[in-house]
Amino acid sequence: MATTDYLTVTALTQYLKRKFDVDPYLGKVYLTGEISNFRLRPHAHQYFSLKDDHAKISAIMFRSAFEKLKFTPETGMKVLVVGRISLYEPSGSYQIYVERMEPDGVGQLYQAYEQLKKQLSQEGLFTAPKRPLPRFPKRIAVVTSPSGAVIRDIITTTRRRYPIAQIVLYPALVQGNDAAADIVRQIQRANANGTFDTLIIGRGGGSIEDLWPFNEEAVARAIAASQLPVISSVGHETDTTIADLVADVRAATPTAAAELAVPVLSDELVKLQQQRTRLVNAMANRIKFQQERLNQLLSAYVFRQPQRLYETYVQRLDRAQQGLTQQMHTQLQTWQQRTQLAQQRLSSQSPLPRIHQAQQTVQQTQARLQTEMRRYLTAQETHVAQLASGLDYLSPLKIMSRGYSYVTQDDQIIRQTAALKPGPATIHLSDGTATVEIKTITPATEENHD
Secondary structure (H helix, E strand, O other): OOHHHOOOHHHHHHHHHHHHHHOOOOOOEEEEEEEEOOOOOOOOOEEEEEEOOOOEEEEEEOHHHHOOOOOOOOOOOEEEEEEEEEEEOOOOEEEEEEEEEEEOOOOHHHHHHHHHHHHHHHHOOOOOOOOOOOOOOOEEEEEEOOOOHHHHHHHHHHHHHOOOOEEEEEEOOOOOOOHHHHHHHHHHHHHHHOOOOEEEEEEOOOOOOOOHHHHOHHHHHHHHHOOOOEEEEEOOOOOOOHHHHHOOEEOOOHHHHHHHHOOOHHHHHHHHHHHHHHHHHHHHHHHHHHHHHHHHHHOOHHHHOOOHHHHHHHHHHHHHHHHHHHHHHHHHHHHHHHHHHHHHHHHHOOOHHHHHHHHHHHHHHHHHHHHHHHHHHHHHHHHHHHHHHHHHHHOHHHHHOOOOOEEEEOOEEEOOHHHOOOEEEEEEEOOEEEEEEEOOOOOOOHHHHO
8 A cells, every 4th residue: 555545643633523523413412420620720711521430521611601600510510511522633532512511400500509608608708797777767778670569568668667767779680690790789889878777688589590699699798798787688488598698687578678677657656655654754753752852851850950960079079179188288298207307317427527537638648748749859959950060060161161162164063184174164162253264284193293
């Protein structure tokens, strides 16, 4: 066989893909199976497998189809899918392109309801503290359809029970794909207004598909975030929506919602009249009681003879003054006696004799000191005179008075002829000086000495 007779893999795969695509039985397949290998990819195409006990097929669900699902698929969930079978050329495997999916056994809305209920319950939205309803609301906002019976029932019931309250309608779609966003927007508008006391959201009965906007997560979170206390009245009494679980109060019907929101004005007026009567009677009884008590006090002897109030105190004051005077006198005598005893002890221990004795000792010591000082001075004078005599004997003037003199030249004492030089010189005598002129210097020799 020639090489040109062989098919390429691409050609064979394209041939098989065309077979899949033109097969009328594979163009729309209804398939049931268990989801396997599912991992949620947000805002993207979803890839998973469908399997049963003996076979397995790859599946892909494009983002546009997946975002229409009301529930989130999970691994192990049995589902019913509708799609087409085709071949994916890069891998050469066939797979189902899922266009629709719903849980097998229960509806997808019910599945979505249970999933959202579980999620919000785990977040604590159902068990969060409920806001109390104001007892006497002035303005009530109602989010519902303007053409439904809900708003009429609420208005009728409110006018019958509490006509002084004002009902303001925030018209909203309550059915369809756009209803949830519309309800959320109106709830936020009512809260932003800031003048309402209560918020009622509701609609009439219907199937789960009709009530589905009130099971949307956005509506539940808007109710939870509301600053106004919310009364939910959705569907019939047997219908329980996510909005009912999140709201502060759930009403079975719109009429019941209005009855929860407002009291009966006539009943309240009767209660006020009854309370007024009880208050007037109570005040009258109290005034009567206080008047009787005042009369009793006025008839007491202290008001008839008020001086009796202080007679006892005056007597007690006199006794207290007498006792105080006596105590002060006794205390003064005691201190006088103590003072006399102290003076006597001080006199016996007076330092005057010791002072006189010390003064005599000081005088004697001073006399001895003066005698010793005079003796010491005399001895010192004698010693000084002896020293002066010795100094006088050694004085150069004393020696010069015996005929000696000395010569200076240029303020230097000349001791030898070698120190002399021709010129003027000074001779120092005992009674003065004389200036001489040195002309000839003749040192002494041994012959001269001889």
